[in-house]
Amino acid sequence: MPTETPARKPVAPYLALGLSTVIHGISERRQIRHNLETIEEAIHAGIAMVNINMPVKVIALAEGALTGFTDEIFDLPHVMAARELFIEVPGEETEFLGRLAKLYDTYIIGQCKARWPEVMKDRYFNTVFVIAPSGKVVQKAAKNHVWCREHSCTPHDVYDRWTELFGDGIEAFYPVLKTDDIGNIGTICCSDGEYPEAVRALAFNGAEVVYRPSEATPMTTAGYPGGGTWLIQNQGHAEFNSVYMLCPNAGPVYVGATSKHPVDIAGGSAHIVDYRGQVMSYSASTNNTIVAATIDVEALRNFRAMSLNNNWLKDLRVELFKRMYEEPIHPKNLAMKQAPKNNAEIDEVYRANIRRLQERGTWTKPAYPHPGSRFQPAGDDDTTWEETKQRLWGPWLQEKVPDT
Numbered sequence: 001m002p003t004e005t006p007a008r009k010p011v012a013p014y015l016a017l018g019l020s021t022v023i024h025g026i027s028e029r030r031q032i033r034h035n036l037e038t039i040e041e042a043i044h045a046g047i048a049m050v051n052i053n054m055p056v057k058v059i060a061l062a063e064g065a066l067t068g069f070t071d072e073i074f075d076l077p078h079v080m081a082a083r084e085l086f087i088e089v090p091g092e093e094t095e096f097l098g099r100l101a102k103l104y105d106t107y108i109i110g111q112c113k114a115r116w117p118e119v120m121k122d123r124y125f126n127t128v129f130v131i132a133p134s135g136k137v138v139q140k141a142a143k144n145h146v147w148c149r150e151h152s153c154t155p156h157d158v159y160d161r162w163t164e165l166f167g168d169g170i171e172a173f174y175p176v177l178k179t180d181d182i183g184n185i186g187t188i189c190c191s192d193g194e195y196p197e198a199v200r201a202l203a204f205n206g207a208e209v210v211y212r213p214s215e216a217t218p219m220t221t222a223g224y225p226g227g228g229t230w231l232i233q234n235q236g237h238a239e240f241n242s243v244y245m246l247c248p249n250a251g252p253v254y255v256g257a258t259s260k261h262p263v264d265i266a267g268g269s270a271h272i273v274d275y276r277g278q279v280m281s282y283s284a285s286t287n288n289t290i291v292a293a294t295i296d297v298e299a300l301r302n303f304r305a306m307s308l309n310n311n312w313l314k315d316l317r318v319e320l321f322k323r324m325y326e327e328p329i330h331p332k333n334l335a336m337k338q339a340p341k342n343n344a345e346i347d348e349v350y351r352a353n354i355r356r357l358q359e360r361g362t363w364t365k366p367a368y369p370h371p372g373s374r375f376q377p378a379g380d381d382d383t384t385w386e387e388t389k390q391r392l393w394g395p396w397l398q399e400k401v402p403d404t
Contacts, residue, residue, distance in 0.1 A: 256392025
């Protein structure tokens with residue numbers, strides 16, 4: 001038996017919850033309160049259901065839980081969306097969630113597209129935030145990789161400004177919140193996890209629990225029995241880096257207030273994976289559902305310290321890879337002087353990236369060229385955004401915001 005006095009107080013095991021809630025798309029920031037009300041009900045229910053098993057210390061929300069995906073669905077101009085739809089962190093929305101964090105003495109990890117005025121005016125970033133049991137935001141980070149239909153600005157899109165403010169170390173792009181009570185928390189979002197480098201960067205920065213909310217079909221629905229490539233990726237992230245993966249998925253989405261039915265664009269399959277890559281909790285449905293699992297940070301730390309085999313980071317031969325990323329692929333600073341492009345325009349950027357990889361010999365061209373994926377608008381009419389708002393959000397546009 002060890003007789004030495006521990007260097008620090010050990011982290012007690014705790015339950016982490018992933019909440020997958022039904023979502024209403026918004027057309028104005030004030031409509032976020034409708035989704036917050038759904039989230040609050042889910043938090044009360046989740047705590048009531050599972051806290052008899054172990055103290056709940058982390059509640060994780062899905063990407064899109066606050067706002068939906070209106071900017072992406074309607075290909076909205078970036079500056080307009082930044083001004084009319086999205087938030088600041090901290091702000092009134094995080095204050096709402098902070099009240100619940102204080103009530104239940106837990107951390108809440110969430111996501112929302114948000115303005116970062118300290119970086120650049122009229123830009124919004126897909127932002128992940130952590131609220132402590134004090135009710136205060138203790139960390140925020142920006143999504144670094146977006147899919148081709150997302151209009152969010154990324155740190156790479158304003159790379160010169162970002163590094164001027166925050167430096168160019170991995171902590172500037174992949175920060176880790178180090179705590180005494182829940183371990184070291186790293187955050188990425190959706191498309192970030194399509195790249196193995198993202199979680200590896202968090203692991204190098206000390207992460208033990210990684211939050212990666214939401215993915216969409218077909219990634220979540222490829223294959224059988226469920227989870228698709230999203231689950232495969234997160235099991236790989238966990239096993240390669242000896243981290244827990246906490247992965248709630250977005251619930252069915254009502255496009256607007258008057259939509260008769262939601263569409264399950266995310267495809268379900270919320271899950272939590274342990275640091276050996278084993279699925280600890282899984283839900284095929286994300287229609288206001290919960291995944292929950294015990295996080296044992298001390299067990300993870302012992303595994304990293306004691307194993308000579310499966311804790312892979314310990315013998316990574318970094319010199320072999322240092323030249324691999326010297327040549328750029330996706331151009332940086334695309335949003336320094338102009339807002340992020342719309343769908344049809346950004347498609348050309350991605351096509352240029354493909355040609356760049358082919359010209360370098362990284363990818364081999366197919367024998368015969370075929371038409372590739374392209375942006376296909378939902379209609380050819382001249383409907384304005386204001387007309388669309390009236391049709392899909394008319395009742396909410398007439399509402400008065402209640403006093404808080």
